[in-house]
Amino acid sequence: MGQPKKKNSEDAVYNKLKTAIRKRYIKQGSQLVEINLAQKLGVSRTPVRGAIKRLEAEGLVNSIPNRGAFVITPTKKEIEETFLVRAQLECMAVEIVAENCTEQQLAELRRLADSERKVFEKNMIDEYYTANDDLHLKIAEFSGNAVLCAYIKELLDRTRIYLILYDPFYKIEYSPTSEHHEILEAIATRDQQRARTAVRNHINNSIDGLHSAGQLPDDYISV
Amino acid sequence: MGQPKKKNSEDAVYNKLKTAIRKRYIKQGSQLVEINLAQKLGVSRTPVRGAIKRLEAEGLVNSIPNRGAFVITPTKKEIEETFLVRAQLECMAVEIVAENCTEQQLAELRRLADSERKVFEKNMIDEYYTANDDLHLKIAEFSGNAVLCAYIKELLDRTRIYLILYDPFYKIEYSPTSEHHEILEAIATRDQQRARTAVRNHINNSIDGLHSAGQLPDDYISV
DNA sequence: TTTTTAAGTATTGTATACAATTTATAGATA
DNA sequence: TATCTATAAATTGTATACAATACTTAAAAA
Numbered sequence: 283m284g285q286p287k288k289k290n291s292e293d294a295v296y297n298k299l300k301t302a303i304r305k306r307y308i309k310q311g312s313q314l315v316e317i318n319l320a321q322k323l324g325v326s327r328t329p330v331r332g333a334i335k336r337l338e339a340e341g342l343v344n345s346i347p348n349r350g351a352f353v354i355t356p357t358k359k360e361i362e363e364t365f366l367v368r369a370q371l372e373c374m375a376v377e378i379v380a381e382n383c384t385e386q387q388l389a390e391l392r393r394l395a396d397s398e399r400k401v402f403e404k405n406m407i408d409e410y411y412t413a414n415d416d417l418h419l420k421i422a423e424f425s426g427n428a429v430l431c432a433y434i435k436e437l438l439d440r441t442r443i444y445l446i447l448y449d450p451f452y453k454i455e456y457s458p459t460s461e462h463h464e465i466l467e468a469i470a471t472r473d474q475q476r477a478r479t480a481v482r483n484h485i486n487n488s489i490d491g492l493h494s495a496g497q498l499p500d501d502y503i504s505v
Numbered sequence: 506m507g508q509p510k511k512k513n514s515e516d517a518v519y520n521k522l523k524t525a526i527r528k529r530y531i532k533q534g535s536q537l538v539e540i541n542l543a544q545k546l547g548v549s550r551t552p553v554r555g556a557i558k559r560l561e562a563e564g565l566v567n568s569i570p571n572r573g574a575f576v577i578t579p580t581k582k583e584i585e586e587t588f589l590v591r592a593q594l595e596c597m598a599v600e601i602v603a604e605n606c607t608e609q610q611l612a613e614l615r616r617l618a619d620s621e622r623k624v625f626e627k628n629m630i631d632e633y634y635t636a637n638d639d640l641h642l643k644i645a646e647f648s649g650n651a652v653l654c655a656y657i658k659e660l661l662d663r664t665r666i667y668l669i670l671y672d673p674f675y676k677i678e679y680s681p682t683s684e685h686h687e688i689l690e691a692i693a694t695r696d697q698q699r700a701r702t703a704v705r706n707h708i709n710n711s712i713d714g715l716h717s718a719g720q721l722p723d724d725y726i727s728v
Numbered sequence: 729t730t731t732t733t734a735a736g737t738a739t740t741g742t743a744t745a746c747a748a749t750t751t752a753t754a755g756a757t758a
Numbered sequence: 759t760a761t762c763t764a765t766a767a768a769t770t771g772t773a774t775a776c777a778a779t780a781c782t783t784a785a786a787a788a
Contacts, residue, residue: 290570291742315769326743331770332558339562341652347513348749348770363652370597371590429564429586433656514772538739549773554740571740571779 291325296333298323303342303353303443310447311355314343341440356444361492364444368437369485372418373478375425375434380469380477387424391466394420399459407453411442417462421469441488449492458484514548519556521546526565526576526666533670534578537566564663579667584715587667591660592708595641596701598648598657603692603700610647614689617643622682630676634665640685644692664711672715681707 299319302308314334316327323330334351337343341364345351356364379387398413415438422434445452461484468477522542525531537557539550546553557574560566564587568574579587602610621636638661645657668675684707691700 313769317769320743327770328742328744332554332741335555335558336562339559349751350769360652363650366597366650367594367653367656370593374590374593427586427589429583430590433590536739540739543773550740551772551774555771572781573739 291329292332295319295323295325295329296336299333299337300342303337304446306446306450308353310353312353314351314353340436342443354444354447356448358448358492361441361444361448362489364437364441365485365489368434368441369482371430371434371437372422372481372485375422375427375430376465376469376477376481377474378425378427379421380472380474382426383424383469388466388470391417391420391424391469395459395462395466398462402459414458415439415442421465445489445492452492458488461487514552515555518542518546518548518552519559522556522560523565526560527669529669529673531576533576535576537574537576563659565666577667577670579671581671581715584664584667584671585712587660587664588708588712591657591664592705594653594657594660595645595704595708598645598650598653599688599692599700599704600697601648601650602644603695603697605649606647606692611689611693614640614643614647614692618682618685618689621685625682637681638662638665644688668712668715675715681711684710 299308299314308314314330316330316334320327320330334343334345338345338351342354343351344354383391394413394417398410398417401409401413418438419431419435422431425431461480465477465480465484468474468480522531522537531537537553539553539557543550543553557566557568561568561574565577566574567577606614617636617640621633621640624632624636641661642654642658645654648654684703688700688703688707691697691703
């Protein structure tokens, strides 16, 4: 089958670091000390530096010259700003899709929405995150705009991780299934305005959990 | 006065490379060979690698594993896609500004538009680019959304460089002064719809030069 | 002649040593 | 005590040597 696939140290480190941040093994605000990570991961500082640079470009890490790189401690304001940008770009995508999408594409979107509903009902949180992102990304793809798609991909990741870092108790507490249904209906009926509104509502709702019980103050500092 | 300001090699290399691309000293599609650049700039490969990584994250360079980094050869499609994303985000910004901006802010925008007009009339092309970006960026700033502002900044750079790389003969041939005037009027009268339309028209016009005489085929390869 | 193979070259990827910078610590001085 | 100064420690920034990979060239085999 597929040959063992030679490994690229930097890629591996990048993925491990990103996962570690996503799973809160590395807390917000903590410094990413190159030599420590290198030893822990069994590589030299070189690929670690490269991986950190990538995380920095994606807005997940905050680098200070001659001081170090720190996992971002997102403020409520920054999270809201990022969500607004994401909403704007996802609206753009869905508007294009609502105008152009084929029956086949619509069927694929429905399939994704369906499998997302299933993992949600089974309470499989990580799988749900992935399935949710898959649906959003597929809509972005179907816009036919690769640049737009890349930005949306980055923003999906960024907003997800910001929420996780901001509120350690953050959990999805509503079922976005109906909202996704609304989006797909709007696409199916080629109603661009309705599609935009549905996307905007959906994204707004996903940030609403922020204002609820689990919220932490902006100056919250992890141990 | 300000102390000599200790230098950061990587930053210096990054700026020099970006300028070199912008000024076409390094042509589209050419490989950025680390050791060559390092020697030419009097540093080691390390800061050169870092600088290239940054350019890659900004979409100006295309890296292939174990092969090298190449100055992007933008296709017409990619340019159009990037402009559409930029337009969407600048529309978002100007809509917010049209709603919220103060008299003082409006005055600053008018001042920027005025100095832009002056350098344009003097046919100072580089200064005009800068002045134009300054105005667009200031509008982005006044949106109060730092994340949005960062994305717009990146996209301004990216679209500018894409045009330069795509069409060696590209030159501004229309005066955007009146378009900027229209945008500022829309902001002044708090007409969000008009502001969005003005921004969209303005950005669409700046890409129109692409379809004119100087256009090169997508498979154009530089010497 | 064409294809395959193998050696050689160019370039990137990684490890490591060293330099520079920042922060922490302790001592000296007011 | 409080503040300044100097030394030490921790960490990043840079240079360089080595390893791995991809490409080129030329020879060998079909």
